[in-house]
Amino acid sequence: MSAQLPACQLLQRYYGDHTALCPVAPGRDEWLVHQSASMVSDSVALRDVWQTHQKAAFSPFEPTIELEGQVVLFWPKAHQLGLWWLDWLCQVLPEGTSVDIVGEHQGGIKRVPKWLDERGLKWDKLDNARRCTLYSTRTRALGDPDAAWTTFTAGELTLASHPGVFGHGKVDEGTTLLLEALDSRGLKTPLRVLDMGCGDGIISAWLAKRGHEVSAVDVSAFAVQATERTLAANALSARVLESDVYSKLDGERFDLIVSNPPFHQERDISFGPSARLIEKAREHLTPRGELVLVANGFLPYPELLKRAMGEFETLADNRRFRVYRAGA
Incomplete structure (x- = not known):
């Protein structure tokens, strides 16, 4: 070999x-x-x-x-x-x-x-x-x-950060656009929400603060630790677990799946996890559930969304990032 x-x-x-x-x-x-x-x-x-x-x-x-x-x-x-x-x-x-x-x-x-x-x-x-x-x-x-752990403020939230966690030490522009799009939709409360690729926990904490029942997953133990620390720093609760996309969710269904999915693995571009997120979304959404994700404008997610979900819409577009929504 x-x-x-x-x-x-x-x-x-x-x-x-x-x-x-x-x-x-x-x-x-x-x-x-x-x-x-x-x-x-x-x-x-x-x-x-x-x-x-x-x-x-x-x-x-x-x-x-x-x-x-x-x-x-x-x-x-x-x-x-x-x-x-x-x-x-x-x-x-x-x-x-x-x-x-x-x-x-x-x-x-x-x-x-x-x-x-x-x-x-x-x-x-x-x-x-x-x-x-x-x-x-x-x-x-x-x-x-443990000295590598840091905290910083993002609006109403305190976020925990660690080297190697997405957006280390700052809020990603795409995540900001995603949260603005969710806020403008006026989500009904409470929804059963899955934060896929939770990173430092900003999306999970934002949703939990608004009364939603949140499950946060990430493939990285660093991200899981960061999300748990972020939730604790804001006196919020959510279920947090390590999972390779849906692998540890055992067919669970959610009213909303939300994600700022990564497409880099070290120096390589990889759409594998993002493709699985989109392709398997229907299996994890309730009958009227929605998938909402943000991505760089140049990424081929519209093709994936159309193939897997049928119709979809663009909720926000700032020329660098786009927020997409597709229903089950």
């Missing part, structure tokens, strides 16, 4: 096929799944892949984590998130544990030695190929990873 992702190709070249690995924040690669003794990821979708192959897979927020194999941190595009993972590993692993760090050159891996130096972590360069580099270091006591 050959690795497919460039970073995994470098790992296969360096480690061969006989070293048990513990990837942290990896991408999906069948070779890596096969080589793993355990893994850690904020993505419930990726953890499900590893668990399907009977491999131990952990969220970084689980109370008990037992890592097996050579720890390899996959450096993310968001360097603040990479630093959080580094601090987290130094907290959960015994001091002096070997940690290797791999990433693509265009993703900022070449800046990692500078950040390791700033944290007083000694490092070595192990290998480079496929426009990727592999470094090694060892854990030592560092700062508290």
Whole structure:
């Protein structure tokens, strides 16, 4: 079996096929799944892949984590998130544990030695190929990873934010347009609402504050944590859970599904989750339910909506973003 992702190709070249690995924040690669003794990821979708192959897979927020194999941190595009993972590993692993760090050159891996130096972590360069580099270091006591959490005010709400969560530290323009469109419609109360891809929880909190029964889901554990913190900061309640689109909802139906769906995975554009959101919406809407979503104007969502939902309308358009509505 050959690795497919460039970073995994470098790992296969360096480690061969006989070293048990513990990837942290990896991408999906069948070779890596096969080589793993355990893994850690904020993505419930990726953890499900590893668990399907009977491999131990952990969220970084689980109370008990037992890592097996050579720890390899996959450096993310968001360097603040990479630093959080580094601090987290130094907290959960015994001091002096070997940690290797791999990433693509265009993703900022070449800046990692500078950040390791700033944290007083000694490092070595192990290998480079496929426009990727592999470094090694060892854990030592560092700062508290919780320090990465921040809060900021957005209108009537206080929002919690974490590196790697969509719109980190600010309100996305598309989300603002979406909330304005929902406000202008004068939603009846209470509706059973699903916030798909809840991010920092701004949409869920806005809806809960207006008396709706909200379920908030996201594939990322960071987003789930952020939404829970946002709700708590505003003395609001909602159900929050990790789910790869509808995977954990077991056929539940809602009066309203609302979303600002992501279309980036690291540096790649991916419509997979958004397409599943739209294609399966009818199965999760009540007979008079509605799907309302916001998207960049250039994205091909009208085609997806027309194919899956039939008729749809544009509720708002500011030339950069559009808010679409389709009924069940």
